[in-house]
Structures are given as C-alpha cells and as structure tokens.
Amino acid sequence: MNIKEVAQKYDLTADTLRYYEKVGLIPKVNRNEVGYRDFTEEDTNWVEFAKCMRNAGMSIEALSEYVALFQKGDSTIAQRKKILLDQQAIMAEKLKDMQATYDRLTKKVDNYDNHIAKFEEEKLENIEHA
Amino acid sequence: MNIKEVAQKYDLTADTLRYYEKVGLIPKVNRNEVGYRDFTEEDTNWVEFAKCMRNAGMSIEALSEYVALFQKGDSTIAQRKKILLDQQAIMAEKLKDMQATYDRLTKKVDNYDNHIAKFEEEKLENIEHA
DNA sequence: ATAAACCTTAAAGTACACTCTAAGGCAAGA
DNA sequence: TCTTGCCTTAGAGTGTACTTTAAGGTTTAT
Numbered sequence: 587m588n589i590k591e592v593a594q595k596y597d598l599t600a601d602t603l604r605y606y607e608k609v610g611l612i613p614k615v616n617r618n619e620v621g622y623r624d625f626t627e628e629d630t631n632w633v634e635f636a637k638c639m640r641n642a643g644m645s646i647e648a649l650s651e652y653v654a655l656f657q658k659g660d661s662t663i664a665q666r667k668k669i670l671l672d673q674q675a676i677m678a679e680k681l682k683d684m685q686a687t688y689d690r691l692t693k694k695v696d697n698y699d700n701h702i703a704k705f706e707e708e709k710l711e712n713i714e715h716a
Numbered sequence: 717m718n719i720k721e722v723a724q725k726y727d728l729t730a731d732t733l734r735y736y737e738k739v740g741l742i743p744k745v746n747r748n749e750v751g752y753r754d755f756t757e758e759d760t761n762w763v764e765f766a767k768c769m770r771n772a773g774m775s776i777e778a779l780s781e782y783v784a785l786f787q788k789g790d791s792t793i794a795q796r797k798k799i800l801l802d803q804q805a806i807m808a809e810k811l812k813d814m815q816a817t818y819d820r821l822t823k824k825v826d827n828y829d830n831h832i833a834k835f836e837e838e839k840l841e842n843i844e845h846a
Numbered sequence: 847a848t849a850a851a852c853c854t855t856a857a858a859g860t861a862c863a864c865t866c867t868a869a870g871g872c873a874a875g876a
Numbered sequence: 877t878c879t880t881g882c883c884t885t886a887g888a889g890t891g892t893a894c895t896t897t898a899a900g901g902t903t904t905a906t
Contacts, residue, residue, distance in 0.1 A: 608892090620902060640893095674818060749872090750883080
C-alpha cells in the first residue's frame with residue numbers, strides 16, 4: 587500500500603504519515619525498489635493505533651517511546667505496560683473532567699430553556715451567569 | 717482581587733488572564749484608580765468558567781462568541797443556547813471516542829499481563845501488536 | 847515522448863495558545 | 877528615599893504539531 591492510499595484510509599495526509607514515521611509514532615516503513623514507502627498491514631495497524639492514541643490525547647513523547655520499546659523486543663514488556671497504565675490514568679482523569687463539564691453544560695442549557703420561557707412571557711430576569 | 721491573586725486561585729498565570737481578556741474569553745475587567753485590574757466575584761466566575769471550558773476542549777472562537785453574546789443581553793439567549801448545545805455534541809463525541817480508547821487500553825494491558833506471565837515461564841510469543 | 851500524477855528529502859513556514867520582554871508607573875516596608 | 881514587588885502595554889518569542897516548499901526522481905496514460 588502506498589502512502590497516499592494509507593493516508594486516505596485513515597483520513598490523514600501523506601505529510602502527516604511521513605511526520606509520524608520521522609518522530610517515531612510508527613515504526614520505520616519498508617521501501618520498494620525505488621525508495622517509495624510500501625505499507626504492510628502491520629504498518630497500517632500502527633498508523634491506526636497512533637491516530638487513535640493521539641486523538642485520545644497521548645503525547646508524542648510517550649507514544650514514540652512505546653513504539654521504540656516495542657521494537658526492542660520482549661525485554662521491554664514491563665516498561666511498555668507502564669506507559670499504557672500511565673496513559674490510562676491520564677485518560678481516566680480527563681474523562682472525569684469532561685463528564686463533569688458535560689453535565690454542567692446540561693444544567694446550563696436547562697437554565698437557558700427556563701430563561702427563554704420567561705423571556706417569551708416578557709418576564710425578563712438574569713440568568714445563571716449574572 | 718488583583719490579577720496575581722486570581723491567577724493563584726485558578727492556577728493560571730497573570731499573562732494568561734490578560735490574554736483571556738484580550739481575546740474575549742472573559743469580559744473586560746474593571747480597573748482601579750491607577751489602571752490595575754480589580755476582579756469582582758463575577759469576573760472570577762467567568763475565569764473559572766473559561767478555564768473549565770477550555771480544559772474540556774471548547775474552542776476560543778466559540779467561547780469568545782458566547783461571552784460576546786452574553787454581554788449583548790437577553791436578545792442573544794437563543795444564540796447562546798445553540799453554542800452550548802453544539803459544544804455538548806462535540807463533547808459527547810469526544811467522550812465516546814475517549815471511552816473506547818480507554819477500554820482498548822484496558823484490553824491491551826490485559827494482553828501484556830498474559831504475555832508477561834508467559835515471558836516469565838520462558839514461553840516467549842508475540843504480543844497483540846505483532 | 848511528454849504530461850499528469852505519483853513518490854522522495856531537508857528545511858522552511860504556519861497556526862494556535864500562550865509566554866516573555868521591555869519600558870515604565872504605583873505601593874509598602876527599612 | 878530606596879528597594880522590592882506589584883501593576884500596565886505592545887510586541888516579540890516559544891513549543892507543539894503539523895504543513896508547505898523546493899528540487900528532483902518514477903510511473904502511467906495519451
């Protein structure tokens with residue numbers, strides 16, 4: 587699979603894929619006879635994983651370290667597991683915060699509904715925020 | 717309350733507060749006789765709200781528009797509500813993605829545990845990712 | 847055989863969201 | 877009164893994560 591096809595498949599640009607390879611978010615991709623990248627299925631699995639983790643907020647630093655450790659083999663399993671656990675903790679915190687903010691927005695929208703109702707009755711008052 | 721106290725209270729820098737005011741993430745703060753900002757409780761509520769929403773990923777564009785509309789008064793209530801609902805939809809999507817990634821990490825860590833066990837028995841095999 | 851559409855690299859450029867600097871004024875303690 | 881520690885602004889600088897450019901080679905269709 588050439589770089590353009592992979593880019594289309596995962597909704598990234600070819601530039602971004604080259605950048606991800608350069609900074610180690612995915613392992614080095616093998617090249618064909620003329621030097622073009624030829625992505626295997628394993629390569630594209632790494633692309634999907636990198637996109638997913640970046641999307642979830644994992645740092646380039648942590649992810650590239652994970653990838654580098656992976657390539658060093660089984661002796662790095664414990665270190666890799668720690669990176670994943672650390673990332674899970676970060677995400678758990680983020681999920682908690684976002685859920686709280688989501689709930690807060692729900693209440694705020696409710697207040698707006700009440701206020702719009704009042705507004706339409708021409709009983710104007712101040713809203714939550716004032 | 718002066719800018720430093722507010723910064724400390726919300727774990728932001730004074731520079732960030734000035735920046736937030738400049739780009740409209742919070743309404744303009746009143747000044748004392750010599751031109752120093754003097755934050756009221758309402759001002760600090762806006763600071764807390766801005767920090768919370770930025771943290772949850774709300775764009776500066778959407779949030780500053782919300783603040784601007786708020787200052788225009790009750791005639792903008794419907795527009796403000798729409799901004800909040802749009803933001804809620806964005807956050808719902810994000811929460812869904814992050815939860816899925818969190819669950820994926822949980823499974824991956826489980827695989828590592830199994831693999832570590834095997835590794836310790838000296839039965840080395842490939843892990844999920846290979 | 848030539849144009850269009852791919853691919854390569856290194857390096858420069860961009861957008862975002864701050865963050866810092868310079869130059870100066872105000873306020874409180876020794 | 878002088879030093880320390882606040883405050884102000886405009887504008888320059890920074891870090892992150894791409895994104896574009898320049899210069900060139902390859903492949904495919906006409």
